[in-house]
Amino acid sequence: MSELLSPDILMSILIAAMGVATVILLAALGELVTERAGIWNMGVEGTMLTGCLIAYFTMVATGSPVIAALAAMAAGLAAGLLIGFMTVALRVDHFVTGLGFNLLASGLTLFWFRSYVGGSKPPSYSTIGKTPIPVLSDIPVIGPILFDQHLLTYAAILSVPFIGYFLRRTTLGLETRAAGENPQFLEAKGLSVSTRQYGALLFGSALTALGGAFLMLAFADQFRPDISGGRGWLAIVAVIAGNWRPVRTMIAVMVFAVLDSVAVHAQGLGVDIPYQFFLMLPYAASILLLVMIGSRSGQPAKLGVPFLKH
Amino acid sequence: MRLPTIEARSLCKSFGPVRANHNISFSVNAGELLCLFGENGAGKSTLSACLTGLFPPDAGEILFKGEPLRMASAADAIRKGIGLVHQHFVLVPDFTVLENIVIGSEKGFNVQYVEAEKKLRRICDNYGIGIDPNAWVRDLSVGERQWAELLKALYFDADVLILDEPTATLDVENSKKLFRIIDKLKSDGVALILITHFLDEVMQSDRVAVLRQGELVGIRKTAETTPEELTRMMVGRDLEPIIRERTPVGPDRLVLENVTVIGVGQVPDLDNVSLTVRQGEIFGIAGVAGNGQNPLMEVIAGVRTLAKGRISLDGKDIGGLNARVIKDIGLGHIPDDRFVEGLVSEMSIEENLILGDQRGQFASKLFLDFPKMQRNAVQMIREFQISAPSGETKAGDLSGGNAQRVILAREMRLASKVLLANQPTRGLDVGVIEYIHSRLLEKRADGVAVLIASSELEDLLNLCDRIGVLFQGRLMGIVETEKTNLEEIGLLMAGKVKEDAA
Ligand SMILES: Nc1ncnc2c1ncn2[C@@H]1O[C@H](COP(=O)(O)OP(=O)(O)OP(=O)(O)O)[C@@H](O)[C@H]1O
Numbered sequence: 001m002s003e004l005l006s007p008d009i010l011m012s013i014l015i016a017a018m019g020v021a022t023v024i025l026l027a028a029l030g031e032l033v034t035e036r037a038g039i040w041n042m043g044v045e046g047t048m049l050t051g052c053l054i055a056y057f058t059m060v061a062t063g064s065p066v067i068a069a070l071a072a073m074a075a076g077l078a079a080g081l082l083i084g085f086m087t088v089a090l091r092v093d094h095f096v097t098g099l100g101f102n103l104l105a106s107g108l109t110l111f112w113f114r115s116y117v118g119g120s121k122p123p124s125y126s127t128i129g130k131t132p133i134p135v136l137s138d139i140p141v142i143g144p145i146l147f148d149q150h151l152l153t154y155a156a157i158l159s160v161p162f163i164g165y166f167l168r169r170t171t172l173g174l175e176t177r178a179a180g181e182n183p184q185f186l187e188a189k190g191l192s193v194s195t196r197q198y199g200a201l202l203f204g205s206a207l208t209a210l211g212g213a214f215l216m217l218a219f220a221d222q223f224r225p226d227i228s229g230g231r232g233w234l235a236i237v238a239v240i241a242g243n244w245r246p247v248r249t250m251i252a253v254m255v256f257a258v259l260d261s262v263a264v265h266a267q268g269l270g271v272d273i274p275y276q277f278f279l280m281l282p283y284a285a286s287i288l289l290l291v292m293i294g295s296r297s298g299q300p301a302k303l304g305v306p307f308l309k310h
Numbered sequence: 311m312r313l314p315t316i317e318a319r320s321l322c323k324s325f326g327p328v329r330a331n332h333n334i335s336f337s338v339n340a341g342e343l344l345c346l347f348g349e350n351g352a353g354k355s356t357l358s359a360c361l362t363g364l365f366p367p368d369a370g371e372i373l374f375k376g377e378p379l380r381m382a383s384a385a386d387a388i389r390k391g392i393g394l395v396h397q398h399f400v401l402v403p404d405f406t407v408l409e410n411i412v413i414g415s416e417k418g419f420n421v422q423y424v425e426a427e428k429k430l431r432r433i434c435d436n437y438g439i440g441i442d443p444n445a446w447v448r449d450l451s452v453g454e455r456q457w458a459e460l461l462k463a464l465y466f467d468a469d470v471l472i473l474d475e476p477t478a479t480l481d482v483e484n485s486k487k488l489f490r491i492i493d494k495l496k497s498d499g500v501a502l503i504l505i506t507h508f509l510d511e512v513m514q515s516d517r518v519a520v521l522r523q524g525e526l527v528g529i530r531k532t533a534e535t536t537p538e539e540l541t542r543m544m545v546g547r548d549l550e551p552i553i554r555e556r557t558p559v560g561p562d563r564l565v566l567e568n569v570t571v572i573g574v575g576q577v578p579d580l581d582n583v584s585l586t587v588r589q590g591e592i593f594g595i596a597g598v599a600g601n602g603q604n605p606l607m608e609v610i611a612g613v614r615t616l617a618k619g620r621i622s623l624d625g626k627d628i629g630g631l632n633a634r635v636i637k638d639i640g641l642g643h644i645p646d647d648r649f650v651e652g653l654v655s656e657m658s659i660e661e662n663l664i665l666g667d668q669r670g671q672f673a674s675k676l677f678l679d680f681p682k683m684q685r686n687a688v689q690m691i692r693e694f695q696i697s698a699p700s701g702e703t704k705a706g707d708l709s710g711g712n713a714q715r716v717i718l719a720r721e722m723r724l725a726s727k728v729l730l731a732n733q734p735t736r737g738l739d740v741g742v743i744e745y746i747h748s749r750l751l752e753k754r755a756d757g758v759a760v761l762i763a764s765s766e767l768e769d770l771l772n773l774c775d776r777i778g779v780l781f782q783g784r785l786m787g788i789v790e791t792e793k794t795n796l797e798e799i800g801l802l803m804a805g806k807v808k809e810d811a812a
């Protein structure tokens with residue numbers, strides 16, 4: 001146990017946590033926008049997994065992480081479109097849609113991956129490198145944690161204020177929020193609710209799939225069928241624990257990411273506590289967070305309620 | 311001496327900086343009707359919420375039959391026999407009337423539907439309320455929902471019954487019926503508190519408590535006071551009557567020809583309605599609520615689909631255009647259900663005041679122009695006397711009448727050519743109704759075609775140049791305000807066809 005507390009290991013835990021946080025944060029921000037538009041998208045885990053697989057295929061085929069990330073986002077758009085078709089157009093229950101989508105995604109990705117590799121060893125590639133920021137990355141302690149990371153990590157953190165700004169200060173953001181709070185009002189003003197909900201879903205799903213691509217390209221050199229490992233669910237919990245506010249959601253994400261990173265390190269170090277205990281930590285924390293925070297004042301009034309135009 | 315059924319002693323309740331109730335003491339006896347009278351935002355709804363356990367008061371106490379009352383929740387109050395009919399409906403639309411009533415009241419594991427229904431039917435018969443316990447709430451009209459709310463309170467044999475602006479959504483007939491029920495409840499020994507902005511209803515009470523800015527100004531025996539005195543107590547000054555000048559009417563502005571809108575069942579919501587509103591004219595729509603006022607406004611605004619007929623504005627066909635396009639031409643629309651189609655409760659006053667126009671003058675490119683929104687809010691709050699701590703206050707935290715003012719402010723600004731106003735002054739206090747009327751007359755003077763639907767016939771007669779009467783989606787006739795009277799309109803409203811077509 002005490003091994004985990006040595007300064008070197010602590011640094012290593014925090015540095016790795018920023019990477020994990022990027023994955024969950026991208027998905028959580030996407031989900032936040034989607035939920036603010038009134039769609040309770042439960043298909044985050046499946047979308048992330050899809051993003052992983054497509055990024056893997058593309059990376060193997062092209063060797064370009066940029067193309068891989070773009071391909072994953074395209075797959076995310078397709079997932080968003082499908083979920084949107086179910087929830088917005090057909091007005092199927094949001095939970096049922098999401099759970100169904102997750103089952104579909106885990107089945108299909110497994111099938112596709114298996115038939116792709118056949119019996120042979122799956123091809124691998126080298127993971128993408130970090131981009132340290134000159135000068136800043138030399139600051140002791142903070143430098144390696146915050147400024148010696150992947151480009152996408154910086155981007156994910158910077159997008160937190162951007163999403164906040166978008167929701168509060170732009171016309172489209174205002175309309176997106178109105179879709180979640182009072183769609184009937186929007187419709188009475190001649191503004192289509194479904195366009196805005198589709199838009200939010202497409203945006204959110206693309207971001208989630210990008211998170212999946214990052215997970216794939218930065219942490220693994222080949223695909224595993226369970227690679228997303230519940231991080232999509234953590235993203236959903238982070239949005240709730242963050243009371244549907246971007247900054248608070250990011251804080252919740254950080255808690256999960258640190259615990260996730262602790263688990264990985266514990267496993268590597270072979271501490272005397274069964275590592276399954278550590279694996280459980282993020283989920284235990286998520287439940288604890290939900291219980292402790294309690295306030296759901298930020299929840300959109302019509303979240304998860306299929307909207308019927310009259 | 312007999313103890314009062316309910317008594318408040320120095321009740322205080324604040325929301326942040328807003329003192330909604332301050333040091334309020336009064337009591338109501340069994341069989342007595344006390345009226346709470348006061349401006350929008352004076353604290354009437356807050357007071358009733360405190361009395362029914364919805365909000366814990368900050369200070370002071372409540373005595374129920376002489377005993378200090380401790381309520382953990384609203385359910386507690388109901389069980390003790392204190393019922394409240396809310397200003398804004400709190401019914402679950404996807405439940406039946408019966409389900410809405412028994413929810414939270416059943417003690418055992420199984421819901422005793424059969425007995426509950428029996429009891430409910432007995433109450434309906436007893437008080438003459440014609441509503442089907444098994445009807446879905448979503449299918450009920452606004453007026454019928456009011457009865458469902460009342461039934462919810464009656465079902466628990468309340469000793470105290472608080473009614474928060476029940477008549478705002480009822481037409482004249484139903485309001486009379488409500489007062490018959492109130493009389494019966496009085497004779498059954500119930501202590502009643504009624505909140506209303508209508509002076510004629512206030513005058514039917516036993517005593518009146520006047521609130522102003524959270525404080526109790528005074529309590530009067532109704533028999534010993536006058537509407538004038540009450541109004542003066544309420545606003546703290548005399549009201550100046552507005553001058554209604556005739557303005558010259560211009561050419562036809564808004565023309566409806568044989569407009570038909572499909573309804574849910576067999577009967578159309580609007581059946582072959584033709585009318586013309588001229589430039590600088592106020593056209594009134596009279597009729598019992600639910601006879602086609604909503605569809606009429608909505609089809610003009612482009613919210614409902616036009617099944618047959620033609621709608622034109624300044625000679626240009628606008629039938630079937632998208633609501634946003636029509637709005638951009640210069641149409642303002644005040645919908646009748648303020649929290650459904652009028653406002654987004656979770657958003658601030660600033661945001662609500664520009665919703666619908668967020669891509670127009672309040673945007674610079676893709677971004678909202680916040681300074682401009684703030685200035686607009688400051689101006690509107692002043693003009694329409696919206697009582698709120700600031701423009702950042704959430705619309706959902708406003709009192710009913712103040713929320714209505716936010717909608718009025720927004721839509722009146724948008725209406726440069728046509729203003730559709732469905733029950734525009736519902737829930738407003740007497741002081742501001744006069745102001746709204748003068749603003750409507752200003753709109754008319756500016757050449758705007760104004761179409762007003764109201765259940766207040768007196769208001770329509772005061773304000774309108776011509777009045778059309780709707781009955782079951784059909785226009786029964788159009789009368790000139792100067793040549794008509796209440797009886798004629800009343801007959802048309804009941805579905806009697808006008809014989810001498812004027
Ligand atoms: N939940 C709340 N949060 C913050 N402020 C509130 C809340 N509820 C009421 N207020 C404020 O308290 C004051 C009194 O409101 P209240 O609803 O009691 O007025 P009212 O007399 O019922 O008015 P109306 O005639 O318009 O219904 C108002 O200024 C209102 O903005």
Ligand SMILES: [Mg+2]
Pocket residue numbers: 354355356397474709710711
């Ligand atoms: Mg009120």
